Amino acid sequence: MLDVVRNEFLAxxxxxxxxxxxxxxxAFITRIFAMNLLNHSEQYPYxxxxxxxxTFHFxxxxxxxxxxxxxxYRKIQLH
Known part of the structure; x- marks a missing residue:
């Protein structure tokens, strides 16, 4: 019983x-675009x-x- 609880907690x-x-x-992608570098995307309104x-979809x-x-993986382990 204790092993089952431990495995669920680990999962x-x-x-x-x-x-x-x-x-x-x-956050890494956001930090890249937040740098003060000129990447010419500032000209586009969208x-x-x-x-x-x-980034959200990714x-x-x-x-x-x-x-x-x-x-x-859990399905393989349970059978």
Whole structure:
């Protein structure tokens, strides 16, 4: 019984760590664009929205793929 609880806690911790890592990737992309470098995207009025939306979708896609892999791995372990 104690092993089951420990394994569930470890799986939860892995999920939290993966989500944290994914948001750090998004923060890294944000930091790159927040630097005071001239990348000529300042001229376009929708550049901020495009970069923000692309980063959000990229992070969500990574989170979904990791959750699917974790569920597939847990299904293999349970049978």
């Amino acid at each position: 939860f911790e892995i999920r939290i760590n993966n989500i944290t890592l994914d948001f750090e990737v998004g 550049a901020f929205n495009i970069v923000t939306g692309t 992070i969500m896609r990574i989170i979904i793929v990791k959750i699917m892999r974790l569920l597939r």
